[in-house]
Amino acid sequence: MSAPRTIAAARNDGLRVYAQYDGDFEEEADVLVVGSGPSGAVVAHGIAAAGRSVILLEEGPPFTPQDYEFEGSLSMARTMREAGLRRTEGTILPTMQAIALGGGSLVNSAICVRPPAFIFDQWAEFFELEHTSREVLDPHFDAVEKFLGIAPTPENVQGRRNLLMKEACDKLGYSSEPIARNVRGCKGSGECFTGCRARAKQSMDISYIPEAMRLGARVLTSVQVQRVLHEGRRATGVEGQVVEPLTGRPGHRFRVRAGTVVLAAGCMATPVLLQRSDDLANRSGQVGRNLQFHPGVAVAGIFPDVVNPQFGATQGWQSLEFLRDGFKLETLWAPPPVSAVRMPGFGKALLERFHDLPYLANWDAIGSTHRSLGTVKARRRGMKPRLKWNFHHEDVKILTHALWVIAELFFAAGARKIIPGVMGLPPEMHSLDDARVLQTHPIKARDLISAGNHAFCTTRMHGDSSLGVVDEFGRCHDLDNLYIADTGIFPRCPSVNPMFTGMALAHRATQRILESL
Amino acid sequence: MSVLIVVLVLLALLVRRAFFGYAKPDREFEILVPREVALIETTAEVMFPAGGAIPFSGLDADLPGYADRFLSAIEPGVRRQIRALFALFEHVTMFFPAPGWNGGKRFSSLSIEQREIVLQGWSSSPNFARQLVFTALRAVLTMGYLGHPEVLRRLRLAPYAFDSPIVEADLLYPKIGAHPDMIALSEEDLTPPSDGTPVDLEGPVHHLYAETSQEVAESPP
Structure with a gap:
């Protein structure tokens, strides 16, 4: 048995960054993976662990702590596509997708939740899936959990902002729990969204990817894949261009050939890539359709005593009490400029609200809005998606209900006022009686200040090849060796934060890929 | 012919009134032009006034500096949209005048009272598009204001000091x-x-x- 490779050797052999590209190039591997987010990283690691050659391609650069920005908008400008200002047409919904080694795991709050069994039962029932029950997937969840050290957020780094939700849920008799996260040694600095300076978050760039490189994986960063190469029912590789970090300026061209191609570029980028590749894998007509989100609404509660909201796990506490009603409750923190963006008014009134920031807790709800659908389409040029999405009125009711429940929770916890963030309603409510307008006022989609950063279903799995793009193992129905491993393959929104489910599905797909090699 | 000359002269006066005559900023900006600097400063003065709950005003917070850094960091397409937002705010009062004498000037040339009234109009408009535009402008400026170290320090919300482990x-x-x-x-x-x-x-x-x-x-x- 050969000695384990050192990190230094991995550095020399495995990684290429922008400064190392000095001309057009070609590469070859058994498997190539497009996208280094959670799902792609799991696949690349699994292939490398089995001793097969694998190349992981990522459009973004690796970020070091020196590259992190504290300031929210500047951080988003560096780490997010379209500077974090991407949005849908139709109902305007801001949505963020990361562009960095490690994908969204670099800048998310590390939430790892297994969807309850009933979610998978619904998937099975409506999408003709026989092998995607919670029971079948549990060993894959277990494997990822063990690798990343996923564990409930410890109490000593919850901070008051998170524990107030526990207190509120206890008072109202709602179930709640600490959020399980892929974090080791959290210091409670509340900086998940701008990059974890404590290096505690096990984002892919410091967990799966270095380990994959140690096992022999090659990682090419700052490369934009623009086309999947194919012949008949086989994908043969990909081609694209080197892009300068942060500016996206195109440079040298490249081509990578592989026996198996795995697309894990994300729910927005993967369908565009297929559309740009002669509308590949789209005999069903489902590529780019069925776009779903977990739109979120947040309420700010202002307490009589200092909350110190900047301390504590970014999202440390949750309640799944209302999952069957269509929403999940969680605590939330973001850099102050981002947290305050939705505060209403201007002038001295706005400064008063900013002055309340140390007394503030933000709690949010994400909705299982599977009636609200959209599309992802390639634009005439480039790789940017055009997103259309419409909020279904029944789904608006779900979030309106969630707003009321959050209001109840805040006042149960002793908040002196809340800022509900609903256009057309009073900007501040000082009692539960004030908040009853959330139940009585006919709130429309555009009244909600909402965002949807979990996106799904644009290359959905379906047992019937005429109704879905991939089978339940992620293999495209139309091709023998093209797999998709990102949240686009979810047949329906999973009702809980999707990263863990995506990784479990990717872990399972890896086994299937290895069997086929 | 004389009508044409009059029209051209009026047009020239209108263009001059809209786009020229801005004071030169006291430093160089990478992206911002003088009219954008003027808009940001005069909006910040009303958005985050002196004498408020936080004793550090929008004028103190160097929001043009922030906006310039932000615009430099983003891709050209998004940058164009944000600059169009600035242009809209700056010039719309020439077509929908602010109340009071000489209210038909560009935003940055209005009195502070007139600017307050204009922002109030945007802020409380029942028109969804107007509210959206106002929210976008406020968001850009809020990011800059609350990103300023002095503001965060006064709110005791500045990031903590600690060493990053070397992994x-x-x-x-x-x-x-x-x-x-x-x-x-x-x-x-x-x-x-x-x-x-x-x-x-x-x-x-x-x-x-x-x-x-x-x-x-x-x-x-």
Whole structure:
């Protein structure tokens, strides 16, 4: 048995960054993976662990702590596509997708939740899936959990902002729990969204990817894949261009050939890539359709005593009490400029609200809005998606209900006022009686200040090849060796934060890929 | 012919009134032009006024500097949209005048009272599009205002000071744009990972947010 490779050797052999590209190039591997987010990283690691050659391609650069920005908008400008200002047409919904080694795991709050069994039962029932029950997937969840050290957020780094939700849920008799996260040694600095300076978050760039490189994986960063190469029912590789970090300026061209191609570029980028590749894998007509989100609404509660909201796990506490009603409750923190963006008014009134920031807790709800659908389409040029999405009125009711429940929770916890963030309603409510307008006022989609950063279903799995793009193992129905491993393959929104489910599905797909090699 | 000359002269006057006559900023900006600097400063003066709950006004917070950094950091398409937003705010009062004498000037030339009334109109408009535009402008300025170290320090919301452990990944990745040969670390430099000790709420803030040299000394980079 050969000695384990050192990190230094991995550095020399495995990684290429922008400064190392000095001309057009070609590469070859058994498997190539497009996208280094959670799902792609799991696949690349699994292939490398089995001793097969694998190349992981990522459009973004690796970020070091020196590259992190504290300031929210500047951080988003560096780490997010379209500077974090991407949005849908139709109902305007801001949505963020990361562009960095490690994908969204670099800048998310590390939430790892297994969807309850009933979610998978619904998937099975409506999408003709026989092998995607919670029971079948549990060993894959277990494997990822063990690798990343996923564990409930410890109490000593919850901070008051998170524990107030526990207190509120206890008072109202709602179930709640600490959020399980892929974090080791959290210091409670509340900086998940701008990059974890404590290096505690096990984002892919410091967990799966270095380990994959140690096992022999090659990682090419700052490369934009623009086309999947194919012949008949086989994908043969990909081609694209080197892009300068942060500016996206195109440079040298490249081509990578592989026996198996795995697309894990994300729910927005993967369908565009297929559309740009002669509308590949789209005999069903489902590529780019069925776009779903977990739109979120947040309420700010202002307490009589200092909350110190900047301390504590970014999202440390949750309640799944209302999952069957269509929403999940969680605590939330973001850099102050981002947290305050939705505060209403201007002038001295706005400064008063900013002055309340140390007394503030933000709690949010994400909705299982599977009636609200959209599309992802390639634009005439480039790789940017055009997103259309419409909020279904029944789904608006779900979030309106969630707003009321959050209001109840805040006042149960002793908040002196809340800022509900609903256009057309009073900007501040000082009692539960004030908040009853959330139940009585006919709130429309555009009244909600909402965002949807979990996106799904644009290359959905379906047992019937005429109704879905991939089978339940992620293999495209139309091709023998093209797999998709990102949240686009979810047949329906999973009702809980999707990263863990995506990784479990990717872990399972890896086994299937290895069997086929 | 004379009508045409009159029309052209009026047009020239209108263009001059709309786009010229801005004071030259006291420093160079990478992206912003004088009219955008004027708009941001005069909006900030009303959006985050002196004498409010936070004794540090929008004018103190160098929002043009922030906006310039932000616009430099984003891609051209998004940058164009934000600059169009600035242009809309600056010039719309020429077509929908602010109340009072001479209210038909560009926004940055209005009196502070008139600017307050104009912002109030945008802020409380029942028109969804107007509210959206106002919210977007306020968001850009809020990001800059609340991103200012002085504001965060006064709110006790500045990032904490603590050392980042050196992990294996730090031996792999160079700073963005650099060659891996520039990585000066080796396996001997690895430090123990975070042990989960919470940050000290009463401890020093990160050096970029520290107020005095003493705080800087206490706060490692």
